[in-house]
Amino acid sequence: MLDFLFYFLAALTLGSAFMVVASRNAVNAAMFLIVTVAGVAGLFVLLGAYFLAVLQILVYAGAVVVLFLFVIMLLDDGGEAKVKPTAVSIGASLAAFMLLLLGVLSFLGGPELVDTGAAQATETPIGANLQEYGRQLFSVYLLPVQVAGFLLLIAMIGVILISKRHQEEALEE
Amino acid sequence: MTVGLNEFLAISGLLFAIGFTGVLLRRNTLVIYMCLEIMLSAAILALVGFSRFNNTMDGNIFVFFIITVAAAEVAVGLAIIVALFRHRQTIQVEDLNTLKN
Numbered sequence: 001m002l003d004f005l006f007y008f009l010a011a012l013t014l015g016s017a018f019m020v021v022a023s024r025n026a027v028n029a030a031m032f033l034i035v036t037v038a039g040v041a042g043l044f045v046l047l048g049a050y051f052l053a054v055l056q057i058l059v060y061a062g063a064v065v066v067l068f069l070f071v072i073m074l075l076d077d078g079g080e081a082k083v084k085p086t087a088v089s090i091g092a093s094l095a096a097f098m099l100l101l102l103g104v105l106s107f108l109g110g111p112e113l114v115d116t117g118a119a120q121a122t123e124t125p126i127g128a129n130l131q132e133y134g135r136q137l138f139s140v141y142l143l144p145v146q147v148a149g150f151l152l153l154i155a156m157i158g159v160i161l162i163s164k165r166h167q168e169e170a171l172e173e
Numbered sequence: 174m175t176v177g178l179n180e181f182l183a184i185s186g187l188l189f190a191i192g193f194t195g196v197l198l199r200r201n202t203l204v205i206y207m208c209l210e211i212m213l214s215a216a217i218l219a220l221v222g223f224s225r226f227n228n229t230m231d232g233n234i235f236v237f238f239i240i241t242v243a244a245a246e247v248a249v250g251l252a253i254i255v256a257l258f259r260h261r262q263t264i265q266v267e268d269l270n271t272l273k274n
Contacts, residue, residue: 006176010184017188017211021195026203033207036188040214043184046176047225052236056214059240064210064247071251072203075258085198093197100190104183112177125225127233136234148241155245159252 006046013039030068034061048125051133181222188215202254202264206247213243 016035023029037060044053085093126132137145188211195208217236224232258264 003176006180010180013184014187014191017191020204020207020211021191021198026201029204029207033210036211037214040188040218043181043218044221047181047221049221049225049233049236052217052221052233052240055237055240056217059244060210060214063244067247067251068203068207071255074255075203075264085200089198093194096197097190097194100186100193104186104190108179108183110179112179126228126230127221127225132230133233133237136230137237141234141238144238148238151242152245155249159248162249162252162256 002046006043009039009042009046013043026072027069030065030072033068034065037061037065047127049127051130052127178222178226182219185215185219185222188212188218200265200267202257202266202269205266206250206254210243210247213239 013036016032016039019032020029020036023032037056041053041056044050044056192208192211192215195211196205199205199208217239220232220236220239224230224236254264257269261269263269
């Protein structure tokens with residue numbers, strides 16, 4: 001059952017990721033991005049990282065894609081469909097895809113990439129323990145948490161500055 | 174579950190490849206940005222997979238920080254795209270060639 005779920009979610013994720021690349025309309029691409037993110041969150045659940053699955057849905061599907069849709073509506077760039085990719089970019093992207101595919105295939109048939117010296121995967125995954133997250137974030141990773149908070153503040157100030165400076169220029173003109 | 178780490182890594186690698194292809198292929202800055210998000214998702218999927226099968230917490234915590242940085246990055250990136258559109262009236266990469274000549 002879990003195996004079936006894994007292959008179903010994997011197919012869903014990869015298929016919708018392909019549709020993000022293939023769809024002509026930017027809004028459709030954003031919609032398929034939601035499906036991709038939800039598929040990845042499902043794979044997180046299979047891996048026992050329930051907290052990260054919820055976080056993935058909240059941050060990506062809840063905030064990032066909504067932001068994308070806002071910007072798409074704000075800009076309303078209708079000229080997308082007319083621009084065809086050039087032969088060079090098609091060739092380069094296909095070559096890059098094949099190279100990455102080769103890397104994936106090279107280890108698929110090989111041995112398990114698990115560190116045998118470490119403790120093996122337990123029946124209850126360690127990522128399911130929410131208490132462990134809190135304990136680690138506020139002891140071992142206390143400084144990175146503060147840096148991340150500071151980064152969010154800097155990003156917010158930067159975004160305000162980027163949008164505000166333009167208004168001043170427009171007033172001067 | 175008989176699915177092991179390698180299968181998860183394969184999915185992660187394929188997802189990354191699809192995102193990378195999109196970045197190279199697409200002409201719309203917004204769609205390129207979405208493909209970057211797909212690549213980030215692929216990377217964190219690999220991290221969670223390693224974390225699960227090696228029974229460590231570090232990968233999960235790292236993913237937590239990556240999601241934070243990704244959120245900040247999207248906000249700044251989209252603000253830059255909006256500023257660019259106001260300035261040049263386009264978001265197609267073909268038309269953004271000021272540095273070319």
